[in-house]
Amino acid sequence: MNYPHAMAFSDGSADFRSDTVTRPSEEMRRAMAAAEVGDDVYHDDPTVNALEEEAAAVVGKEASVFMPTGTMGNQIAVMLQTKPGDDVLADPGVHVRNVEAGGPAALSGVAFRTVDSTAGQVTPAQVEAAIAQAGFFPRIRLMIWENTHNLSGGRVVPSELMSETSATARRHGLAIHLDGARIFNAVVASGVAADIFAATADTVQFCFSKGLGAPVGSVLCGTQEMMGEARYLRKRMGGGMRQAGVIAAAARIALRDRDRLKEDHELAHYLAESLDRAHPGLVDLAQVETNMVQIQPERLPRPLPEWREALAAERIKINPAFGGILRLVTHRDVNRDDVDRLVRSLG
Numbered sequence: 001m002n003y004p005h006a007m008a009f010s011d012g013s014a015d016f017r018s019d020t021v022t023r024p025s026e027e028m029r030r031a032m033a034a035a036e037v038g039d040d041v042y043h044d045d046p047t048v049n050a051l052e053e054e055a056a057a058v059v060g061k062e063a064s065v066f067m068p069t070g071t072m073g074n075q076i077a078v079m080l081q082t083k084p085g086d087d088v089l090a091d092p093g094v095h096v097r098n099v100e101a102g103g104p105a106a107l108s109g110v111a112f113r114t115v116d117s118t119a120g121q122v123t124p125a126q127v128e129a130a131i132a133q134a135g136f137f138p139r140i141r142l143m144i145w146e147n148t149h150n151l152s153g154g155r156v157v158p159s160e161l162m163s164e165t166s167a168t169a170r171r172h173g174l175a176i177h178l179d180g181a182r183i184f185n186a187v188v189a190s191g192v193a194a195d196i197f198a199a200t201a202d203t204v205q206f207c208f209s210k211g212l213g214a215p216v217g218s219v220l221c222g223t224q225e226m227m228g229e230a231r232y233l234r235k236r237m238g239g240g241m242r243q244a245g246v247i248a249a250a251a252r253i254a255l256r257d258r259d260r261l262k263e264d265h266e267l268a269h270y271l272a273e274s275l276d277r278a279h280p281g282l283v284d285l286a287q288v289e290t291n292m293v294q295i296q297p298e299r300l301p302r303p304l305p306e307w308r309e310a311l312a313a314e315r316i317k318i319n320p321a322f323g324g325i326l327r328l329v330t331h332r333d334v335n336r337d338d339v340d341r342l343v344r345s346l347g
């Protein structure tokens with residue numbers, strides 16, 4: 001298949017910080033300009049309505065609500081399925097807990113009960129142990145998955161594990177949310193369909209604005225009834241958008257072309273192998289499952305701040321280390337030439 005919108009930054013710069021830096025393609029921009037719109041708070045924006053139907057169908061849920069951000073989708077999922085004072089069970093590295101500005105505590109009044117899982121892979125035994133430890137107070141009301149798991153370098157949580165662990169959590173009466181900001185990366189990497197992953201959860205959030213390349217937007221998916229309430233909470237949060245068809249038009253294209261994420265994965269493998277060839281032992285090739293490559297800064301042949309400066313001189317952006325790990329992300333706005341330049345600059 002030919003993907004006409006794959007493109008590097010035309011000014012010669014390159015950005016490996018995140019897949020959120022992708023810009024809308026020409027086709028998206030044309031669709032945005034031509035989008036039929038209405039007032040989405042009245043629920044009569046035809047482009048948003050079409051997107052919501054398509055998005056729900058892809059993950060096998062009854063309905064979905066278009067959200068301005070993944071953060072809002074996740075936070076509304078927490079609000080919907082908890083009461084103040086509840087605990088939320090999750091892997092310690094999940095985005096909802098670490099990078100959403102204290103949302104669960106500030107907005108829903110909940111705390112996290114984390115388990116000692118690796119790369120988001122919470123086991124049934126860990127759920128059982130957490131429940132036993134909690135006793136009667138406080139209540140663990142919700143469990144959250146994240147797939148792919150960002151902080152572990154875009155690793156895929158296997159669907160079989162999700163389904164076994166979710167069955168255990170459900171037996172204990174927990175609701176389940178899947179932060180699937182990058183669920184289609186998991187789908188492309190594993191060959192498991194999105195609705196199989198989504199069936200392990202009651203609500204699923206996924207983003208159009210990351211590797212899928214739309215400028216803005218996410219959806220929260222679940223039952224009709226829950227999504228009715230999610231729409232109400234979205235309004236409360238200030239996320240009731242009006243002629244949102246303008247952005248939904250780009251999101252529809254992103255959703256249609258989701259299989260192109262395999263190109264990003266191929267590029268991540270090319271990046272990891274190039275780094276490994278130039279500096280054996282620098283990267284753990286087995287860790288590269290989707291569009292992220294992790295490096296331990298202490299293994300770099302030169303200090304990270306110095307490398308970042310050299311890269312900046314070549315107009316290549318990378319993040320500083322976070323949690324002791326440097327993460328490089330591939331996406332449709334970087335290409336093999338950019339990777340070659342990045343690897344060469346390491347010395």
Ligand SMILES: Cc1ncc(COP(=O)(O)O)c(C=O)c1O
Nearest residue numbers: 069070071072095146150179181
């Ligand atoms: C795993 C995960 N969940 C949720 C989000 C939040 O998305 P947004 O930036 O649209 O709020 C992100 C953003 O990077 C993410 O990586």
